[in-house]
Amino acid sequence: MTGWRHDTAGSRIDRARTVSFTFDGAEMTGFAGDTPASALLASGTRVLGRSFKYHRPRGLWGMGGEEPNAIFDVTEDSVTTPNIRATTEPLREGMALHSVNTAPDAARDRAGVLDVFDRFLPAGFYYKTFMAPNWMRWEPMIRRMAGLGRLDPAQQPPADTPQVNGHCDLLIIGAGPAGLAAARAAARAGREVWLIDEADEIGGSLRWRGGEIDGGDWRDFAHDTKQAVTEAGGRILTGTTLWGAFDHGLFAAWERRADAPDRHWRIRARDTVLAAGAIERPMWFGNNDLPGIMSAEAALHYLELYGAVAGRRILLATANDASYPVAAALAGAGCTVTIADARATAPDPPEGATVLKDAPITRARGRPSVAAAEVAGRWIDADTILVSGGYTPSVHLHCQAGGKLDWNAAVDALVPRPGTSALNVAGAANGSFGLARALEEGHAAGGGTGTPPQAASGDLQLAAIRPDPAQPGRQWVDPQNDVTLKDVRIAEQEGYRSVEHLKRYTTLGMATDQGRSANFAGLAAMAALTGRSIPETGTTTYRPPFSPVPLGVIAGPRRGELFNAPRRLALEALHKAQTASFREYGGWLRPAVHGGGDETDLAQLEARTARETVGLYDASPLGKIEVIGPGAAELLDYCGYVRLSTLKPGRARYGFMLNETGIVHDDGVVFRLSADRFIVSASSSHAASVRMMLEEARQDVFAPDRSFIHDVTAGFVTLTVTGPRARDLLRAAGIPDTVCDDTTLPHMSVTETTWNNRALRVARVSFTGDRSYELTVAARDGPALHAALDTARAEVDGRWIGMEAVMILRAEKGFILVGKDTDGLTMPHDLGWTGPRDKRTDEYLGRRSLFTPEANREDRRQLVGLATTNDTPLPTGAHLVPPEGTRRSLGFVTSSYFSPTLNRPVALALLEGGRALAGRDIGVFHMGETTRARVCTTCALDPEWERLHA
Amino acid sequence: MRERDWTNSAPEAGDVIKGPGITVQCLAPGQAAIISGGLDAAIASLAPGAAMIGLLDTLPESGAYALRIARDQVLLCTPEPFVAASGWHGDYALSVADDLYVPLQIEGDADSTFLSSCMSAQGGSPSAMALFAEKPCLVARTDGAAIRVWVPRPDMAEVWTRLALLSRV
Secondary structure, three states: OOOEEOOOOOOOOEEEEEEEEEEOOEEEEEEEOOOHHHHHHHHOOOOOEEOOOOOOEEOOOOOOOOOOOOEEEEEEOOEEEEEEEOOOOOOOOOEEEEEOOOOOOOOOOHHHHHHHHHHHOOOOHHHHHOOOOOHHHHHHHHHHHOOOOOOOOOOOOOOOOOEEEEEEEEEEEOOOHHHHHHHHHHHHOOOOEEEEOOOOOOOOOHHHHOOEEOOEEHHHHHHHHHHHHHHOOOEEEOOEEEEEEEHHHEEEEEEOOOOOOOEEEEEEEEEEEEOOOEEEOOOOOEOOOOOOEEEHHHHHHHHHHHOEEOOOEEEEEEOEOOHHHHHHHHHHOOOEEEEEEOOOOOOOOOOOEEEEOOOOEEEEEOOOOOOEEEEOOEEEEOOEEEEEOOEEEOOHHHHHOOOOEEEEOOOOEEEEOOOOOOEEEOHHHHOOOOHHHHHHHHHHHOOOOOOOOOOOOOOOOEOOOOOOOOOOOOOEEEOOOOEEHHHHHHHHHOOOOOHHHHHHHHOOOOOOOOOOOOHHHHHHHHHHHHOOOHHHHOOOOOOOOOOOOOHHHHHOOOOHHHOOOOEEOOOHHHHHHOOEEEEEEOOEEEEEEEOOOOHHHHHHHHHHHHHHOOEEEEOOOOOOEEEEOOOHHHHHHHHOOOOOOOOOOOEEEEEEEEOOOOOEEEEEEEEEEEOOEEEEEEOOOOHHHHHHHHHHHHHHOOOOOOOEEEEOHHHEEEEEEEOOOHHHHHHHOOOOHHHHOOOOOOOOEEEEEEEOOEEEEEEEOOOOOOOEEEEEEEHHHHHHHHHHHHHHHHHOOOEEOOHHHHHHHHHHHOOOOOOOOOOOOOOHHHHOOOHHHHHOOOOOOOOHHHHOHHHHOOOOEEEEEEEOOOOOOOOOOOEEEOOOOOOOOOEEEEEEEEEOOOOEEEEEEEEEOHHHHOOOEEEEEEOOEEEEEEEEOOOOOOOOOOHHHO | OOOOOOOOOOOOOOOEEEEOOEEEEEOOOOEEEEEEEOHHHHHHHHOOOOEEEOOOOEOOOOOOEEEEEEOOEEEEEEOOOOOOOOEEOOOEEEEEOOOOEEEEEEEOOOHHHHHHHHOOOOOOOOOOEEEEOOEEEEEEEOOOOOEEEEEEHHHHHHHHHHHHHHHHO
16 A cells, blocks of 8 residues: 555545545545546555456556556446446446456455466467367366456446537547647638547646646647637547547547447548557566556656555656656655666756666566565665656557558657558657657648747657566566566467467457557567567557447447348238238348247148138338349340340249359349330349349449349339139239239239229239239338238138248248358259250350359259158258268258148258259258258149149 | 347338427328439430439429439439339330338438438538438438438338437437
8 A cells, every 4th residue: 555645736636525436345535536546546555456367466557548457347326337447437436346357356366376377377378288178178267267357247238329420621639739739720720620539638748747838838728729629610529539540531439428428429531630649668677567566657647637646665767858757746746766767878866856877677576566676786675666668659540540650760669651541640649759849740730830839848868678588587568468578489489470470379469458558568579589670570450449449339329129120011010910920031020920829830820821722921022123224134134144135025034143153142033024124023132232233233344324223122012912812812802804814914924004093013923832923012002902902811711921931832842042042152053953054155144153163063062852751840950961971061951841731841951962862861960869851852842833823 | 139029110201200409200202213324314304404412402492303313313203293104215214213212301400410420421412322320311401401311111110210219319
């Protein structure tokens, strides 16, 4: 317990308002304006969590998103949110903070014993150790131990995050000195500026480092900037994390709001300035992960903003001048401060502090938190070690936007290569660490002319600090993932020399901090081990999110009825009135069955009725893609497996559409209404993609002014009447007999007529094998057609049937559903349709792929029927295996139902070389058991097709 | 959520959502057709003088207008039924599409905020087609400065539910 609260310091806290909270069950208090991190620091609590693998005690390191250790599960109002960073969340009354990866708590974690066995648990140990006897045995245990935080399964956060689109002239990411200068310059030029910062107030490091700009206090400069931005119609978003840069200038930002749901912004800007600052690096020495070792910059941050002082007897290890103001502030606050500067030449110490020159820190000791450090060969007592190993520019968004990096030896950092991303980078993010340079670059980035804002401070003087494997003790490169310098060496020895491989092998740079304080050390160490330079070694790929973002923020309202919502039928209400229960089929919500009771029984009843009298169902989702124009036939010839230019007006033809690799993409019927007008009745689930494939061919292969594609599926209602009494029903519904008799409307034909002064299209096609009519009217006329058919239905003892019955009816006939009875390898000849492949000589989509060696293999999976003597349908998805001998998958059952008409199960399957096996038995393997079925033809009912004309 | 738990429904013409500073009303579809190809010839033939409407362009107070979908395609909306049938008309293709879209109208003081929650695209595009509430819709303004959106009919239940949610924020 060494941190403490200064009596007067702390510009952010309101000492008049005490805030109560608990940490691992212990009651504590802070002040309004605190973060959990500042309150815990001020309380003297040192151990805030346990490390990921070894369960070593860990304390506060940083002040923002780079914090690797102080991560808590936070419970408020009985709702637990996992993995909240103590550094970025405001402290609220009643917060219950629970350390992660601990049991029972951070201070007494039982798994801490693992650290004793560290030599047996190097990087990659579990990849090798848990291979035997098999990974599956160990996986549950490892999963329980792995990860940070715990999800509360009962918790369902509200889906109330608004998703808002924003546009501006200039987006500025980061409201530190460079961002402010850019904003002021741009706003004064009349540009609409959006200024975004993760902190809840503008100023960046000025807030704790202070500074004079243009001869006045920085706050005056910030105030002027804010005013200029607002007056120019801009917006300042604080407490907002810009977490991703995406294609075409899209940025995503998460705004945290105190009194309203968080807000998710999608921002598009004409220009963007990245002024995200830099992150202080740690130093690498033995036991550099002990609680009480923290970033020097963070210590100043907590002192100035919260009055939280890191310790009383402080050793400040550094190699740069930026740490000296930190020492001065802490000495001024009453701390005993010793600066251990690794440089031989260092500035004079500030008042109240002492400095050791040419004094690198080599190791620390203490239990559970730091008590002393070895500096230049001698031990120095210290309750706190502050470190500054230099600064790493925050280049993440530049890289996400495609930007490249260059090595800048003067600042010992990778900096953005100008012109490689659309972002204009300024200030510390650009490796320009001095205040004057930051203001100058910001001013220029904002389009400022004339003299930039002036400040006194010059460039940062620093010496490069690197991990040194020769130093004693374990040196932690990535504290969040428990990666040590030794782990990097092991990775190199095992051949994982690429930084991407290093990341995967050791987990370096993963998890919530995304390696902000770790990646540089990892790549520097790998560079040294492999004899390469840092730029030669490279960096891992920067990807969104920049910081962890709750999935609920990204999802917004997309939950429940708004999550992947199906499309809806125009007649849904009428189907509900017919007691339909609904399911999603191919992206549409459609009646599954009608009436109450067991769904399987109802489907059987409906299918039987459709075979005996008549069934009616809503087929509106069937594609209605009109292809119109003098080039329509030519286009359809190219896009279809069968030729359609030979189709006569008034007739229909069944066909496939293949993709370029010859795989069946969809099947359906094409109607020819006139010489230059076709309607492609694509399957319900493929209508949109068929339209896109047609459109692509129209625009890219043919003269686009000779054919046009109109997908009018959504504008029409199609009701299908199927069964031996279908024609009787139509007659009873007032559809003229002259329209639908077998002479004027034979099977596979279509006509357009009127019915009760409404346009009506009647198509004679069948998906059931029975006489069927598809009646299509405008959606507004759908209710009238539904009513007429429903009234007539009673006269012929028909039923409304759902898709479950339709599935039975089509499977009895061996009619396929593409995507169910085919897979991503199925070609038309696998389905038994070889005619066009054998005979067509003209070019069509997918043709060349139908003649490759792969396409010609005799053991391709082919569509077959399966018969079984069992009364129970075969399990859909069950594997087909050899009936004798070694078991291996020869295919699988694609569709399987009990046929009420045949009074036995029917099934379709894809089977290797299946057609040659007709009449032979095959094994059906499912859930550890093998049964038998006989391979047969796909058509189980009415192979003579007599029912079509019944 | 189970696949059969969708209890929301598409609105009927005249249904209204009211929220702070915002009113959304479902309108009845009129007469419309998709026209492709020679747009000038089609408009001259079918609805002479009909204005070509791009994204957030203002609709005429009365008469026909053509909501531009693509370079060579519009949704032609007319007060009277079309005399031309679906098919090829020498210079252009026509498909009757009266019920392809359901129009709704958004008005109120908060309409710009509401709009920014529904769509990213801004005005200035020659095409009136934009993603609105994550669906491909046609978006224009009335001469009274209300926003009118043509929503694909099968997506209307989802869009309506989303708008109801947004109107409460």
